[in-house]
Amino acid sequence: MTCLSGQSPASPKQVGLSRIQEKNRSLILEAALGEFSKKGFSGATVERIAAEAGMSKSNLLYYFSSKESIYNATLAHILEIWLTPLKTLDPLGDPADELAAYIRQKIELSAEFPEASRLFANEVMQGAPQILPVLQTDLKRLVLEKSQVIKDWIEAGRMDAVDPVHLIFTIWATTQHYADFSVQIRALTGTDLSDPDFHQSTVAAVTSLILNGAGLKWPREGDPGA
Amino acid sequence: MTCLSGQSPASPKQVGLSRIQEKNRSLILEAALGEFSKKGFSGATVERIAAEAGMSKSNLLYYFSSKESIYNATLAHILEIWLTPLKTLDPLGDPADELAAYIRQKIELSAEFPEASRLFANEVMQGAPQILPVLQTDLKRLVLEKSQVIKDWIEAGRMDAVDPVHLIFTIWATTQHYADFSVQIRALTGTDLSDPDFHQSTVAAVTSLILNGAGLKWPREGDPGA
Amino acid sequence: MTCLSGQSPASPKQVGLSRIQEKNRSLILEAALGEFSKKGFSGATVERIAAEAGMSKSNLLYYFSSKESIYNATLAHILEIWLTPLKTLDPLGDPADELAAYIRQKIELSAEFPEASRLFANEVMQGAPQILPVLQTDLKRLVLEKSQVIKDWIEAGRMDAVDPVHLIFTIWATTQHYADFSVQIRALTGTDLSDPDFHQSTVAAVTSLILNGAGLKWPREGDPGA
Amino acid sequence: MTCLSGQSPASPKQVGLSRIQEKNRSLILEAALGEFSKKGFSGATVERIAAEAGMSKSNLLYYFSSKESIYNATLAHILEIWLTPLKTLDPLGDPADELAAYIRQKIELSAEFPEASRLFANEVMQGAPQILPVLQTDLKRLVLEKSQVIKDWIEAGRMDAVDPVHLIFTIWATTQHYADFSVQIRALTGTDLSDPDFHQSTVAAVTSLILNGAGLKWPREGDPGA
DNA sequence: CATGAATGAGTTTTCATTCAT
C-alpha cells in the first residue's frame, strides 16, 4: 500500500515498539478518530485529542510529531479496515450471495465504525488531500479487479447488465450513508444503525433493492427475511 | 421553514435590501459556499471568503456579523434548493416516472451544485449543529408525507413492497454520493458528473438499479437509453 | 477658562448654530455623558453614543470630528457646572452658613448629576489627560482664592484652625463619594441619593461632621434637622 | 469570601503552584494593577500588561485564560488588603484612638497602594460588575458589624450621635480621595501623599476634622501634632 | 444635514509546536 503511515517517534532506534509505546499510540489513534471525525481536521485540536487519550499535549507530540501526522496515521489505520470487505468478493461464488455478503459487511462496518466512515468521507469530500494517491493506486486496482468479476458474472448471464462501477458506487453510497448521515436518519426515524432492529431492516431493504435492481432475486425463495 | 437566516446588516430599517447590499450579500454567500464546502467550518477563514468575494474582511463583517452567521446564511440559502425536488413527487403520477424524475433531478443538483451538497453533508456529519431543528421539523414532515405516497403506490400494487423511508435514503445516498465523493470517483474513473457522458450513464445506472430494485420496469420497453 | 471645547462642525461658516444643530449637539453631549461615565473613555463607543442620541454614527461625526472631541466637549460641558458652587462661597457671609450651603449644593449636584461626577472622577483618576491644564490654572486660582476666605475666617476667630485646602478636599471627597460610589452605597444601605430621605440624612450627617469638625456648631440651636 | 479568584493554569492538579508559576502570576498581577488602574479595563491591553510583566502575550495567557480573568484576579488580590483595616476597629478600644488609627491606616494604604485604590474606585464607579456580590455580602456584613460598634460607643455616651454608616462613608471618601484624585491634588498643591510632609499633614487634618466632627477631642491634650 | 458603505489598525484569543527539565 502506498505509504500513509504517521512518523515514528523521535528516536527511531528500535523498530519494535515497547509495550507502553504500543498502548499509547493506540490510545492516541482512538482519541484522534473521535476528534477528527467529529470536528474535521481543522476543528480538532491536539489538546483535546491528548486529553481524550489521557496524556499531556507534549507527550502526544512525542509519539506523533505533528497534528498532520496523527491525522495521517488515523487515516491509514482505518483505511485497511475500510477496504477489506470488497477484497472478499469471490469470483467463484454466487453473485447474489457474494453481493449480499458484501453489502451486509459494509453495513456492519458502518454500524461498528461510524466515526471511521465519517473521517473517510470527510477526507474525500475535502479533496482527499492525504489519501488521493492511495485512491488512485490501490483502490483503483481493487475496483478494476472486482469490476471484472462482476463483468464476468454479467457475461455469464448470471445477473443483469448493470455497470459494475456504478454498482459498486451505489453499494458504497448506500451503506456508508447510514453511518455518515446517522444524525439525519435519527432526526427522521428516531433511530439508527446502533439499534439492532433498524440495522436488520436496513440490511434487508438495501440488499433487496440493489440485488433486485441488478436482476438477482432477493430474498431467495424460502429465505426468511434477511 | 424554521428560521435559519443570517442577520441583516446593522440598520434593518428596510426589509428590502438596497441594490448594492443585495449584490454583496450574494457575492459573499457564493464565496462562503466555496470555502465552507472545501474546508469545513473551522478550516474556512473569513479572510479567504472576503478575498474570494472581492471585498475587505471588515466590509464582509459589515454584512454578516460573524463567521457563524455567514455559515448559517449559506446553509439556509442552499437548504431551500436542496429540499425542493422531493416536494415535486406527485401522488397522482406514475410511480416509475415520478421516482425516475426525482432521481434525475437529484443527480442534476449534484452535478450543478456539488459544493452545496458537500456543505450539507459536512453539516450533517458534524452532528447538524445548525440545522438539526430543520431536519426534525420540516424535513421530517416532508419525508412522512412522501413516504405515505409511496406506501399508497405499494398498496395499490403498483410497485414492490420496499420500505419507503429506506427507498428515500437510498436515493439520497446514491445521488449525493456522486457530488460528495467526486474526487474519489474521479480518481477511480477519470471523470465525474461534470462530464455529460458520465452524468448520463450515472442517471441511467442509478435509475435502473433503484427502479428495478423496487419492482418497476426501467428503462421502459422501447425507451432508448435514458 | 482654558480652552477645552470640542471642535465646531466641519463647515464653520456660521458662528451661530442653527436650531437643529444646537439640538443635536445637545443630544450628543447628553448621550456621551451617559456612555463615558458608564464605560470610561475606552469602553465607550461612538456607535452606542450615536444610537443613544438617536442618530447615525456618520451624522454624529458630522457634529464632532472625533471620539476625543466628543469627550472633550462633554468634559467642558460639565466642568462649568462642577465648579460653580465653590465660586459662591461668600467671604462676607457667616462661615457656618456658607460652608453648609456649599456642602448642600455639592450633594445636590451629586444627586442630580451623578454621571457628571463619575466622568470627572474618571478623568482625574486616569491622570486628567484632558483637563490637567484647567486644574492647574482655573481651578487652582479658585481654590487659592477660597482658601484665603477660609483663612480670613480662621484669623478672625470665627472657626477652628483647619487647613483650608484639606477642608476643601474633604468636602469634595465626601460629597462626590455619594455620587461616584453610589453602587457600593446602594449595595450596603439599599438606597442612595436618589431617595429624598437618604439625600436629606446625607446632607445632615456630612454637614454636621464637617462643620463641627471645623469648630462650627451645627445644626444651630433650635435649627431643626437640616 | 465570595469567590472572585482568577483561574489557575491549565493543569490544576496541584493546589500549590510551582515556584515559577507563583513568580509569574505575581509579576502579571503587579503589571495588571498598573495597567488597569491607569487605563481602566477597556483601555488596558493584554499586550502592554505582558510587556510590563516581561513576558510574551501568549505566555501570559498561559497563566490567565483571558483579559477578564486577569482583571478578576487583580481585583481579588487587592480586595483583601482593602478591607483589612476596618476589621481591626476594636469595640473594646477607645473610640478616638480606634477611629484615628483606622483613618491613619486608610491613608497609609492610599499612600502605599494608590493604584489599588483607583482600580477599586474604577470598578465600583462602573457599576461593580465583578465585585458587586462581594460588596453585598462580605462588605455589608463587615459594615453592619462595625456600625454596631460605633452605635454602642454612642449609646455609651463616648461620642456624638453621628450616623455610623455615614461616618464610615466619610472616612472612606476622604482617605481614598487622596489616592484617587492625587493628580488633582498635585495640580493644586504641588505635592501629594508620596511626600511625607503632606502625608502627615493629611493625617492630621482629616483625623482632626472627622474626630472633632464626631464629638471626640483630637488631637488630645498634650498630644503633639499627629 | 444625513446616511450607508467601506476600511485599516488594533485587540483578544486560539493553537500547533518547541524548549528545558
Place this chain on the structure above:
DNA sequence: TATGAATGAAAACTCATTCAT
C-alpha cells in the same frame, strides 16, 4: 517517557474614521 513553560503565527472580531452620495 513525560510534562510544564513558552512562543509565534494566525484568526475572529471591534471600532474610529473616511468616502460617496
